[in-house]
Amino acid sequence: MRVLYVHQFFAGPDAPGPAQPRALVRRLAERGHAVDVVACDLNAYNEQAEPEEAYDVPGGGSVRVHRLPVPRGLRASLANRLKTYGRFAWAAYRFGKRRSKPDVVMASIQPLFGGFAAYRLARRWRRPFLLEIRDLWPDALVVKKAIAQWQAAPLEALARAMYFGADRVVCLTPGLKQEILRKGVPAGRVDLFPNGFEESFFRLEAGTREKMRAELGWGDAFVAVYTGTHTEVTAVETIVRAAETLKARRDIRLDLFGTGQTKPKAIALAKDLGLDNVHFHDPVPKSKVPAILAAADAGLMTLFCSPLIHIYFENKFIDYMGSRLPILAALEGVQADLIRRCGAGQVVPA
Structure with a gap:
């Protein structure tokens, strides 16, 4: 199966950031799937450049990590971050349009915008869309007063389109699942996949x-x-x-x-x-x-x-x-x- 996975801040092999997405794509490849990861060329934690990657695994699977350029200055202001998020989403959509159809489209949010690009690609191709939720936007932005409630309205519309349009919604914590169900997403389409660790890493x-x-x-x-x-x-x-x-x-x-x-x-x-x-x-x-x-x-x-x-x-x-x-x-x-x-x-x- 060919999988397109949009994850803006997919961390490099030895870069700061969550290890679970890397473990996920490797496990998919080990089961024989071909995974194309679409990410930006910037690490979210140290703002260093991230490398493209390509490797095959026993069993016929493969992983290809494609890096799309985005503006720097994530820490400068919320406006700069939104520009980086938006630029990546547009680039990811254009990148996907030029590729042949995958069998399934996956996206990890946050940020929201890359996830929405993946959602539009899935609908364009009429392919299943799996959404992984790592944080709750725009709700979290409103709670910490990064944006006002009225500014959250268009972001909420984007989020709801993905929540209700996804074929499966994966939440990383029980609290996230609780909030997604509270928004009215059918329980039959919401799964809980809590993060864990590989003992060998420690x-x-x-x-x-x-x-x-x-x-x-x-x-x-x-x-x-x-x-x-x-x-x-x-x-x-x-x-x-x-x-x-x-x-x-x-x-x-x-x-x-x-x-x-x-x-x-x-x-x-x-x-x-x-x-x-x-x-x-x-x-x-x-x-x-x-x-x-x-x-x-x-x-x-x-x-x-x-x-x-x-x-x-x-x-x-x-x-x-x-x-x-x-x-x-x-x-x-x-x-x-x-x-x-x-x-x-x-x-x-x-």
Whole structure:
């Protein structure tokens, strides 16, 4: 079967970003399918260029990753991000029009616009359309006040066209499924495929913890790490405020790996508070994350308290669980429930 998969920010083989989409296309190829991934040439986490890829797997399947150029400056403003999203969607639609018909079209959102391009291609070709929902737009944008309710109307129309037009809707968390059903999408077309991890990814050589701690200069300190994006939703300023209460504990440090719109604000807050126990790092290749987590003593998670807090199931949560790393969290929802149920750490309200 030939599969066209539109996923704007499909991360490269060693780039920051979710690993699950890569695992998905490889598994499809291992079952004999030919998968064409349509993505942009920009990594969403570090804004570095992403490579095209082409490989075959035993059993006759293949993966081809096509990269379409988009404007830079994702972090500059919401307007810049929307321009990048829109440019990709138009390019993806034009790219698809020039190709022969696949057997099925898949899309992963967010952002919305690439998904809508995939939806239009599926309807043009009269092929089944499978929609994977990773975040809830425009609802999440309204909740965090990135846009006003009236500005959300055209985005809501796009989203509903996909939700109701898709042959199957796949939600990554129970909260997302709950919200999609609340919008009236028939339950028979909505599936829950929660993300997980491959245990082999977290198997490390003996001595990795000691080597990584020495490389990072952690010494004998108790180190709690945060690995992920710095946004209004992830509320990393909460971690900085926690660091302020720990100023007298010279044996504890907090290390944050990643980037995002609110990182400069978090760094400025730490500077204003005169903190030397919180440290900010650039994003790291995905392959390095298991070693960092093995070197750490706890993983940090924070979320902005909102009516949609229950929809999130973050990549860092999966990584922490895969590493068997104790979790310290300020949040609510399914992640908090799982931490409590599994005895995986401590949770306080967001």
